[in-house]
Amino acid sequence: MPELPEVETITRDLKNYIVDYTFSEIWTDSPKQIYPSLRVLKTKLTGQKITGVFRAGKWVVIEIANLKYLAIHLRMSGRLLLRKASDIEDKYCHLLFGLFKDKTKKELRFCDIRKFGKVCYFSDPEELKKKIYTGLGPEPFSKKCNLEYFGLILKNKANIKTVLLDQKLISGLGNIYVNEALFLAGISPIRAAEGLQNQEIFCLRNSIVQVLKKGIKYRGASSKDRGYVDLFGKSGNYQSHFLVYEKEKKPCPKGCGGMVKYQKIGGRGSFWCERCQR
């Protein structure tokens, strides 16, 4: 259930803790989640050094010596945990990478109750581009994601919420942060994107940047038992700052006297205040 801030938190920690480590043994009990195969992963990664880690939308990308890549998508229930080899087993661990640097050993464990997550090996930057970046719109914090671009993607008959969740148009937003951003911007999730005024587009863009930054500041949202935790198994704290998400029937935090409404929109749970969000 990780969205941009959760993936960003994991990525930053990975960058600090696994760069310069070398892959040793690799184990899985869920080969379906691996692209192209466990065999390729073992052949191509064993003995290779990690040179960098970065995020692309909701993907964690681990860069390996000679421009090879390991791209990981956590989908709904995926977790990445960095453990000592001697640490007790993690529940629902389906893929495990042994790592070492000099005499220090670690384990990068990919855990995933629902097995929706994906771990992909790409043999060059071209393949990474083709398989990952082609499906991703610009990063919300990037220069490319300016007002002009927002105006462009919002020329869309679909409702605003569906547009913002579309990774091809803008990458990294998920259900939580869209709910929160629309509340901040005072825009109803059921509005058609194409009906937004310039002032509203301006406000929406600012709100998106604001909620994402706040999400990163609090190291992500861990609102459900089986939800997101960071690389060390620790919960984030953004859920304590939710304004409308999971606040059904609670008073509107703007104090308008209305109540937070819940309804499914495009199959996704949506929370908003009908008085403040038009």
Added chain:
DNA sequence: ACCTAAACCTGGGCGC
């Protein structure tokens, strides 16, 4: 071309 629903999976929580 477009939108919706189902599928991918599992386990926790709820009502009976």
Added chain:
DNA sequence: TGCGCCCAGGTTTAGG
């Protein structure tokens, strides 16, 4: 205690 049903923050695919 146990069964059946519903739910989940993501994404893809099948069907209308």
